[in-house]
Amino acid sequence: MPPRLSEFAPALKAARVGGQKVDAQGHHWAAELKHADWGTAKAICLRDLGAPPPFLIDLDPHLNEQERQLAKEAGCVVSVVVQGGKNDVLRDRKSLLRFLRVLMADDGLVAMDHTAQRFWSRAGLDDELAHNADLDVESLFTTHVITDDVPEDAPEGTDTPALWLHTHGLAEIGFFDFDVLSPHESITSQGGFDALRVMAFGILEGKATSGMERFTVAGGGGDVRLVDVARFNRKAAAADIAMRIGADESHNVSRVVLCEPPGGFLGKLFDRPKPSQWLQQEVGDGNLLLYFPDSATDLMAERARATWAKFRDWSAELAEFAFPVIAKIGYETDTGGGREHLWFSVNNARDADVEATLDSQPFDIAAMKPGDRRRHPLERLTDWAIITPIGMITPRNTTPLRRIRENIDKFREAMKEIRALEQQESNT
Structure with a gap:
């Protein structure tokens, strides 16, 4: 009724x-x-x-x-x-x-x-x-990850690699969605997802446009080409097109495929788009320099500080598992004009500051080295995360926390088995 x-x-x-x-x-x-x-x-x-x-x-x-x-x-x-x-x-x-x-x-x-x-x-x-902080861009779209069928004779629990990650939601508000072909698992489950957030922010701010030959997601080779899906379907290799399993009409409009930037003269002449190789490799380690716009960084900082009390509560709740607990903290660069936002392991989270040890290698802050431990005022905080085997708990995503709570006894047993295997490997 x-x-x-x-x-x-x-x-x-x-x-x-x-x-x-x-x-x-x-x-x-x-x-x-x-x-x-x-x-x-x-x-x-x-x-x-x-x-x-x-x-x-x-x-x-x-x-x-x-x-x-x-x-x-x-x-x-x-x-x-x-x-x-x-x-x-x-x-x-x-x-x-x-x-x-x-x-x-x-x-x-x-x-x-x-x-x-x-x-x-x-x-x-x-x-x-x-909290009252605005939504993160992550909440404006969802990602669907399509994999190939698991063979009938495969052992129980066998997973197949992702073939096609695609978003929905950006086209519906007047922009366009994007595809990643053969994405690395770090993008679908861990810190590499931030690369997709950078892409989405670029689209919302008009800095990433359909047909753009080079958009920089991150330093160190993190450049992608935004190929309109119709052009990709005409020009790309058959094997690459086939990875978009079941791509119907709704998946072939207002959409781009993230590809390799064009090469030299011959690359432009033949123009066969190839899926981004950078997104097919591990993305998201502590030394990755992601190019978030200033507006996005400000929004992340607002959300991180607004949820700091939750972070402290959840860290304490999950302390028995000894998950890595990290915070991103911003410091001014030596050359001026901006900040580097570095990942630290959290040693002690307080009301107004955080004692933490630097994990990242700064690019432009000579006075800071990996392993440095100090207290940092909360106004420098720009992000935080609790890293679990089933995904990262962040100010934007609490799903892993709810999954652990839903299956807490089974999770404890699974973690005991993992720790035992790790101990055996270290002994040998």
Whole structure:
């Protein structure tokens, strides 16, 4: 049975959201919602529309298994629409999430951001809405990773390498999405994902454009070419095109494939796009110099400081596993004009500062060396992470934390086995 508008009244009142019934245009009901700080939204209880397709739920990396099962049990849908613009897209999307969380109350099973094709569990929304920092660009899109089929005779638990990583969500807000072919596992599961965030920020700020021959994601060879997907399908080698398994019409518009920058005269003459080799290698170690724009760095810093108390709580909660706990801290360069943002191992996280040991090799700060340990004021903090075997817990992603909590006993046993194997290897 679809919920009645009156059933949402207690949650709306508690959040100081006003609700006015409006013409439903053939649906069960519709209401205009207003909040003094979030703005306005329209809620519609749609008729004859069930849960999203199960394959979309299974593909989403932001849900744990329990959350996926709940999402598949949904029987009716309430849609929420917030009008936004390109200038404040991160702030507008956060307002949408606030309205979604109010309407979920205690009965909603899952929220889906249709524009980004991203799902939000109740716990995921609570983590995001616990602070007032704008959304990160990561929340504007989702990544789908397509692999080849596992052979029937393969041992249980066998994984096949990723063939095709692609995004959804950027084209829906007036930009374009991008593909990475044969991505390294560091991009799909660990710190290399930041390379995709740099790419997304470049697209949002108009610095990365479709057809661009060279866009620098990181120092040390991290340059990519943005080849329009139609051109890629015409010019690339058949084996490279074939990696885009099942690429239907919706995956062949408003999209680029990240490729090798063009070579010399002959490379430009024959113009056969080749997938980026840099993204097929390990990306994301501590010495990688990613070219985040200043606006993105400021946003990351705001989020990192706003979630610092959570970081301290979660680090303590997971202390039994001795996961690496790291923080990114910015210092002025010797040549001036900017900061280097370096990764440190956290020794002691305090209210107003952090005692930490430098892991990175600075590029332009002669006075700092790997292994230096000191206290750093919190105003220099720009990011943090807890590194787990199933992904990094960051100010932008708490899914690994929820997965560990969901299977804490099994996880403890698995970690004991891993530690025992590591000990055996060190002894031999």
